[in-house]
Structure formats: C-alpha cells, structure tokens
Amino acid sequence: MSPIDKLTQLFEKFPGIGPRQARRFVQYLLVANPAIRRELAEQIQALGANTSQCKKCYRWFTKENKGVECNICANSSRDKNLLFVVEKDVDIDNVERSGYKGLYFVLGGIIPLAAAEPAEHVRLRELLKRVETENPTEVILGLSATTEGDHTRELLQEKLKNIGAKISSLGRGLSTGSELEYADPDTIGQALANRS
Amino acid sequence: MSPIDKLTQLFEKFPGIGPRQARRFVQYLLVANPAIRRELAEQIQALGANTSQCKKCYRWFTKENKGVECNICANSSRDKNLLFVVEKDVDIDNVERSGYKGLYFVLGGIIPLAAAEPAEHVRLRELLKRVETENPTEVILGLSATTEGDHTRELLQEKLKNIGAKISSLGRGLSTGSELEYADPDTIGQALANRS
Amino acid sequence: MSPIDKLTQLFEKFPGIGPRQARRFVQYLLVANPAIRRELAEQIQALGANTSQCKKCYRWFTKENKGVECNICANSSRDKNLLFVVEKDVDIDNVERSGYKGLYFVLGGIIPLAAAEPAEHVRLRELLKRVETENPTEVILGLSATTEGDHTRELLQEKLKNIGAKISSLGRGLSTGSELEYADPDTIGQALANRS
Amino acid sequence: MSPIDKLTQLFEKFPGIGPRQARRFVQYLLVANPAIRRELAEQIQALGANTSQCKKCYRWFTKENKGVECNICANSSRDKNLLFVVEKDVDIDNVERSGYKGLYFVLGGIIPLAAAEPAEHVRLRELLKRVETENPTEVILGLSATTEGDHTRELLQEKLKNIGAKISSLGRGLSTGSELEYADPDTIGQALANRS
Numbered sequence: 001m002s003p004i005d006k007l008t009q010l011f012e013k014f015p016g017i018g019p020r021q022a023r024r025f026v027q028y029l030l031v032a033n034p035a036i037r038r039e040l041a042e043q044i045q046a047l048g049a050n051t052s053q054c055k056k057c058y059r060w061f062t063k064e065n066k067g068v069e070c071n072i073c074a075n076s077s078r079d080k081n082l083l084f085v086v087e088k089d090v091d092i093d094n095v096e097r098s099g100y101k102g103l104y105f106v107l108g109g110i111i112p113l114a115a116a117e118p119a120e121h122v123r124l125r126e127l128l129k130r131v132e133t134e135n136p137t138e139v140i141l142g143l144s145a146t147t148e149g150d151h152t153r154e155l156l157q158e159k160l161k162n163i164g165a166k167i168s169s170l171g172r173g174l175s176t177g178s179e180l181e182y183a184d185p186d187t188i189g190q191a192l193a194n195r196s
Numbered sequence: 197m198s199p200i201d202k203l204t205q206l207f208e209k210f211p212g213i214g215p216r217q218a219r220r221f222v223q224y225l226l227v228a229n230p231a232i233r234r235e236l237a238e239q240i241q242a243l244g245a246n247t248s249q250c251k252k253c254y255r256w257f258t259k260e261n262k263g264v265e266c267n268i269c270a271n272s273s274r275d276k277n278l279l280f281v282v283e284k285d286v287d288i289d290n291v292e293r294s295g296y297k298g299l300y301f302v303l304g305g306i307i308p309l310a311a312a313e314p315a316e317h318v319r320l321r322e323l324l325k326r327v328e329t330e331n332p333t334e335v336i337l338g339l340s341a342t343t344e345g346d347h348t349r350e351l352l353q354e355k356l357k358n359i360g361a362k363i364s365s366l367g368r369g370l371s372t373g374s375e376l377e378y379a380d381p382d383t384i385g386q387a388l389a390n391r392s
Numbered sequence: 393m394s395p396i397d398k399l400t401q402l403f404e405k406f407p408g409i410g411p412r413q414a415r416r417f418v419q420y421l422l423v424a425n426p427a428i429r430r431e432l433a434e435q436i437q438a439l440g441a442n443t444s445q446c447k448k449c450y451r452w453f454t455k456e457n458k459g460v461e462c463n464i465c466a467n468s469s470r471d472k473n474l475l476f477v478v479e480k481d482v483d484i485d486n487v488e489r490s491g492y493k494g495l496y497f498v499l500g501g502i503i504p505l506a507a508a509e510p511a512e513h514v515r516l517r518e519l520l521k522r523v524e525t526e527n528p529t530e531v532i533l534g535l536s537a538t539t540e541g542d543h544t545r546e547l548l549q550e551k552l553k554n555i556g557a558k559i560s561s562l563g564r565g566l567s568t569g570s571e572l573e574y575a576d577p578d579t580i581g582q583a584l585a586n587r588s
Numbered sequence: 589m590s591p592i593d594k595l596t597q598l599f600e601k602f603p604g605i606g607p608r609q610a611r612r613f614v615q616y617l618l619v620a621n622p623a624i625r626r627e628l629a630e631q632i633q634a635l636g637a638n639t640s641q642c643k644k645c646y647r648w649f650t651k652e653n654k655g656v657e658c659n660i661c662a663n664s665s666r667d668k669n670l671l672f673v674v675e676k677d678v679d680i681d682n683v684e685r686s687g688y689k690g691l692y693f694v695l696g697g698i699i700p701l702a703a704a705e706p707a708e709h710v711r712l713r714e715l716l717k718r719v720e721t722e723n724p725t726e727v728i729l730g731l732s733a734t735t736e737g738d739h740t741r742e743l744l745q746e747k748l749k750n751i752g753a754k755i756s757s758l759g760r761g762l763s764t765g766s767e768l769e770y771a772d773p774d775t776i777g778q779a780l781a782n783r784s
Contacts, residue, residue, distance in 0.1 A: 003635050003639060004649075007628075007635065014613055015609075015613070016612070021604060027678050028602060029632060030635060030639060037632050040598050040629075044595065044617060044625050045626065045629045046591040047614075047617055048625055051592065060592075060615075060618040088615070089615055089619075091376040094379060095384055095388075142376055144370075145372050169392065170370055170388065171367060171389070171392065172369045173366060173367030173370075174341040174368055174371065175341065175368070175374060176382040176383045177380070178340070178341050180339075181290060184373070188291055191366035191367045192296060194366075194369065195336055195364040195365060198443075200443065200452075200453075203439065206428070206435060210417055211416050211417070211420050219485070221407070222439075223481055226481070234437065234440075236402050236433075237433040239399045240432055240433040242395040243422060244430075247422060256396070256422040258394030286416065480769070482769050483768040483769055486771060486773065486776060487776055487780075490774070492776075537763065537764050537766050538765060538767070541767075560783040560784060563760065563761030563778065563780075564763070564779075567761070567762065567766060567771065567772075568760070568774040568778065569733060571737075572675065572679040572730055576763075578764040582763075582764065583758035583760070584688060584728070587756040
C-alpha cells in the first residue's frame with residue numbers, strides 16, 4: 001500500500017474522522033512544507049519518549065519535572081481530602097475549568113452493562129489501592145449521566161463501601177442554560193428529586 | 197393586501213416560523229380541501245369560545261366541565277401541599293411526564309434583568325394570593341437555568357420569604373444523557389456543589 | 393376532542409410541522425389577542441372566497457381583478473412563446489426571481505415511478521390542451537433533478553412530441569456556489585456532458 | 589512547550605480542526621499503542637521520501653513505478669485529447685468517479701479577485717507550457733462555481749485563447765437531487781440559459 005493510502009487509513013482511526021477528512025489531512029500534509037511534516041512526525045514520536053503516565057492518577061503528562069507524578073498530583077497546595085474519579089484524561093481539563101481544587105483518578109473507561117469482569121475494563125484495583133493508601137475524606141464519582149455511567153457508579157459504590165471515605169456522586173438536574181420546556185422527563189424528575 | 201399576503205404575515209408571527217415556511221403554509225391551505233380550511237378557521241375561533249384560563253393556576257384549558265378550574269386543579273387526588281411554579285403552559289406537559297403529582301401555577305413569563313416593576317411581567321400578585329389562600333407546604337420554583345431564570349427565582353424567593361411555605365428550586369447539575377467531557381464548567385461546578 | 397387537541401392535530405398536517413411545534417402554535421394562539429385569532433380565522437376562510445385557481449396556468453391567485461386568469465397569464469407583456477412547466481405554485485416565485493419573462497403551467501405534482509395512470513397524478517390533459525390552444529414556440533420542462541423528476545420529464549416529452557413546440561429541459565450541472573470537491577459524481581458527469 | 593501542547597498546535601492547523609478536536613487527537617495518540625504512533629510518524633515522513641509531484645499534471649503520487657509521472661499521466665489508454673484543469677488534487681478523485689477518461693492539470697489554487705499577478709497564485713505558466721507541448725483538442729476548465737472560480741475561468745480563457753485548443757467550461761444548472769423550490773435564482777437562471 002502507498003504511504004498516501006496507509007496514512008489515510010491511520011487518520012481514519014482518529015476520533016471523529018471519516019474517509020473524506022482523512023484524505024484531506026493527507027492532502028494537507030502532501031502540499032505542506034517538509035519542515036511541518038518533519039516536526040509533526042518528531043512530536044508524535046516525542047509523545048512516547050517525553051510523556052509518561054502519572055503513577056498516582058494515571059493521566060498522561062509531559063516529563064518536564066523528571067518526576068513520576070503529574071503536575072496536579074505533585075502540587076502540594078491541592079486538597080488531598082478530595083479524590084475526583086473521571087472516565088478519561090480530557091474530563092480533567094473540563095473539571096479544572098470549574099474551579100475544583102482536589103485530586104483526580106482516571107478510571108480509563110466505563111464498565112459495560114454486560115461486563116463479567118469489571119476490572120478488565122477500568123482501573124478498579126488501582127483505584128482501591130489509591131484510596132487505601134491516601135485515605136481521602138471523600139471520593140467523588142464523576143461519571144457520565146448515562147446508563148453505563150450509572151452502572152459503573154453503582155459498581156464502584158459497592159466496591160468502595162467498606163473503605164472509610166465518603167462516596168459521593170455529581171448532582172443531577174437542569175444543566176446551565178437549559179429550559180424546562182426542552183428538558184426530558186428524566187432530567188425533570190432528577191431536578192425535582194434534587195430540589196433544595 | 198391580498199388574503200395570501202395577509203395570511204403569510206400572520207403565519208410569520210407564529211413561534212419559529214420564517215417567511216419561506218409561512219408561504220408554504222399558505223400554499224398548503226390554498227390547495228387543501230375547503231373543508232380543512234373551514235375546520236381550521238372554526239377551531240381557531242372555538243379556542244376563544246370553548247377554552248378558558250384556569251382561575252387558580254392560570255393555564256388555558258378546554259371548558260368541558262363547565263367549571264372555572266382546569267382538570268389538574270379540579271382533581272382532588274393531586275397533592276395540594278406542593279405548588280410547582282412554571283413560566284408557561286407548555287412546561288406543565290413536560291413536568292407531568294416526569295411523574296409529578298402536585299399542583300401548578302403559571303407565572304406567565306420571566307422577569308427581565310432590567311425590569312423596574314416585576315409585577316408587570318409575571319403574575320406576581322396572583323402567585324402571592326394563591327400561596328396565601330391555599331397554604332401549600334412547599335413552593336417549587338421551576339424556572340429556566342438561565343440568567344433571567346436565576347434573576348426571577350431570586351426575586352420570587354425574596355417576595356415569598358415571609359409566607360409560611362418552604363421555597364425550593366429545581367436541582368442543577370448533569371442532565372440525563374450528558375457526559376463530563378462535553379459539560380460546560382458552570383454545569384460541572386453546579387454538579388460538584390450539589391453532589392450527594 | 394377539545395379545540396386544543398383538534399387544533400393541534402390540524403397544525404400537525406401543516407408541511408414540516410411535528411407534534412411539539414403544533415402544540416406551541418396552539419399555545420401561541422391561546423395567549424394571543426382575540427383579535428389576532430379572529431383575523432387569522434377570517435383570512436383562512438377568505439382564502440376560499442377571495443382566491444381562485446387560474447384557468448390557464450392553474451396556480452392560485454387573489455381575485456382582485458375579478459378575472460379568471462392570474463396576473464402573470466393576464467399580463468400582455470409576458471412572452472407568450474415560452475411555457476415553463478413547474479411542479480407546484482411555489483416554484484413560480486423562485487423562477488420569477490431569476491428574471492424569466494414567459495408564461496407558466498402548474499403541473500400539480502410529479503408522476504410516481506410506479507404510476508399506472510399518469511393523468512391521475514398531474515394535469516397532463518390540461519397541459520396538452522393548453523399547448524394545443526396557445527401554440528407556444530417552446531415548452532420548458534422545469535422539473536426536479538430527481539429520479540421522479542426525470543421520469544416525469546421523459547413521460548411529458550413522449551406525450552408532447554407530436555405537438556409543434558420545441559420541448560426543452562433545464563440545464564444540469566454545477567449549481568451556483570458549489571465546489572468540485574463536494575460535488576457528487578453524477579452532477580460532475582452532467583456538468584461534463586453539458587460543458588460548453 | 590510540551591510535546592502535548594506542540595502537537596495540539598500542529599493538529600489545529602489541519603483542515604477543519606479546532607482546538608477541542610486537536611486535543612482529542614493528542615489524547616488518542618497518548619493512549620494508543622506505541623506501534624501506532626511509530627507507524628504514523630514513519631508514514632508522515634515517508635510522504636516526503638516516497639511521494640513525488642507529477643511533472644506533467646502536478647498532482648502528488650506515490651513513487652511505486654520509479655517514474656516522474658503519476659499513474660494517470662503514464663496511462664497510455666487515457667484520452668490525450670482532453671485536458672481537465674482542476675484547482676486541487678482532491679478534485680481529481682471526484683472527477684474520476686464520474687467516469688472521465690482524459691488527462692488532468694492541477695492549477696494549485698484559484699486566482700483571488702484582487703490579484704495583481706495571477707501567476708503567483710496558480711500554475712499559469714506551467715499550464716500554458718503543458719497545452720503548447722501536448723496540444724490537446726480541448727481544455728476543460730473545471731473550476732468552482734463561485735465568484736473567484738468565475739474570475740479564474742475568465743482569466744484562463746483570455747490567456748489560452750490563442751492556443752489552438754477548444755476551451756470549454758463545466759455546465760451550470762440544477763445539481764443532481766435538487767428541487768426547483770429550493771434552488772437559488774442564479775442557479776435557475778443558469779439552468780434556463782443552458783436548457784436543451
């Protein structure tokens with residue numbers, strides 16, 4: 001297979017990219033300055049050499065400090081009593097913007113409804129070990145408000161129930177900007193149940 | 197002006213309808229069976245003759261029971277301790293689908309941020325009178341999760357504070373089906389604040 | 393059934409309108425000024441009383457001139473040598489904006505692929521009679537560039553072939569504003585075949 | 589800057605990619621198998637080493653045949669009498685799917701309306717030389733149906749007028765699948781002018 005076709009195939013595996021856009025990417029690179037292609041190739045390989053997965057929260061970070069912990073886990077001013085469990089790395093960017101000041105743990109996915117062995121799908125053992133070692137006051141389960149997210153939350157609540165920490169879940173209800181007229185009945189039901 | 201142009205203008209005032217769709221409506225009526233046009237005209241006029249605004253909750257209803265109350269207000273099995281305040285009639289359809297079993301009050305709008313006299317924009321006096329007369333245990337403020345909705349809620353909380361009823365607001369947070377990755381920071385902040 | 397539900401049903405039959413928007417229309421009318429409801433009802437009925445279908449081109453028009461022909465057919469400065477056959481009334485608005493100065497004929501639909509009797513679906517006999525009576529130099533078949541449009545065009549070409557007039561069809565190719573990269577192969581094929 | 593941020597910046601320059609999707613690409617690569625990252629980097633660099641720009645039509649192709657011409661230019665069964673001028677490489681994929689069997693020339697862009705020196709924006713000299721050398725019977729100008737495309741076409745027509753070849757342009761009109769009701773007046777005007 002030609003590099004053009006092989007590269008098209010590789011770009012088609014990128015999240016949200018179909019065959020047409022993959023071809024446009026290859027076209028962009030074909031007519032681009034060789035220096036841009038070289039830098040792109042180098043940076044992609046540098047990802048492996050210069051980044052590392054945090055030994056505590058399992059997110060990927062740049063090894064600028066030669067440490068084994070990411071800049072959030074290594075930051076002594078973060079609130080070590082709070083541990084926010086997220087599904088994936090990008091969720092952390094979003095939670096940071098909300099002003100949260102505690103620590104994180106990246107579960108690495110969500111548990112499918114039919115999963116026989118949950119620990120094969122997410123970092124269940126690693127989460128238990130992290131909670132036992134660090135003893136946070138509260139573990140916040142920051143999972144998606146979907147059926148699989150609910151399933152994962154229930155399973156984690158069960159696994160974590162004998163650990164000293166309080167286990168909490170994100171509030172459900174009307175999201176910012178939404179109107180009652182367009183809300184679905186389940187969201188209204190949750191907003192009613194969580195009224196205050 | 198011709199009936200075609202006049203009718204196009206009238207349809208353009210319908211919610212969400214632009215000039216092109218207004219013209220298509222007129223076209224649809226032009227080629228429609230005269231019986232359909234006649235029935236439509238009759239039913240539009242019947243709206244005035246056969247419907248009436250509920251004297252208690254201010255929603256519009258069909259005068260089938262010759263009463264002055266709508267079928268929800270007149271239903272003795274509804275929970276009279278709960279009064280759900282909504283902005284407009286259609287919100288009630290949506291809340292009903294969530295399984296709510298109390299009563300309603302239609303505010304008739306939302307209070308603009310710059311409003312000098314709130315009672316000109318919503319049924320403030322009527323709400324106060326309803327609460328004083330019926331003495332519900334709890335008044336649920338079911339307003340939009342928008343800046344104007346928040347403004348209206350704060351103003352209603354202030355006006356209702358000396359009445360015996362508990363004043364509650366709908367829960368804020370992740371709406372059903374949403375994922376952390378796509379939630380806005382304010383919604384995540386609310387979901388964090390309302391975690392449980 | 394209540395006028396609210398009946399009217400909702402009637403609005404659901406409007407082109408492009410679903411149940412939710414139909415309810416919003418009824419809501420709009422319920423809270424609207426009675427004068428608006430009255431005018432809307434009157435204008436809808438006036439459509440029948442004050443409009444009429446042109447005896448020559450079959451489009452609907454307002455009977456301001458007490459004639460039996462629409463303002464285009466009655467306009468002596470239009471080019472009587474050209475007869476533009478369209479599927480429906482609204483197409484005429486669009487063709488007028490392109491600067492066309494001839495006459496029209498509204499076919500009243502399109503012929504389904506499986507139609508046993510074409511004349512049941514469109515005004516075939518009326519078109520033949522119009523062409524025989526008025527003897528235009530050219531009949532322009534302005535049908536949709538779809539499979540059914542092509543089928544209808546072929547059938548009309550067959551039916552009109554022994555009449556003296558030249559039978560032409562609208563040009564096919566790149567539409568204004570389109571780019572080669574996003575054009576479908578069939579459009580490119582047509583644009584190639586019709587290059588000049 | 590970290591490889592994560594640098595790579596995010598590089599992906600933001602890809603066609604149609606914003607900051608959020610660029611971050612998701614980096615995230616995808618971070619958690620991907622190192623073998624995938626390695627192959628992607630290698631293929632991106634192979635683009636430079638293993639592809640080459642055709643000396644005749646200027647499109648990029650894979651150097652499998654060790655020649656200096658792409659597989660279309662080198663294919664002796666293509667019709668050498670036809671030369672299809674396109675703006676960019678990807679246009680060729682689309683024209684091929686329409687069944688065209690002649691040759692191509694990639695202009696490398698479009699001429700901006702205000703361009704003082706057209707040859708700085710597109711391969712004007714190279715096109716003239718190609719036409720002079722190969723003497724095709726017909727040059728087909730396959731430019732976008734936009735204002736800049738029209739401007740480029742007029743300029744090329746002027747530059748090519750003294751060469752023996754016939755200069756043609758793609759047909760304009762209704763694109764496949766379009767309906768008269770939704771066509772813009774200019775497209776209808778073109779479809780009328782190009783009726784046949």
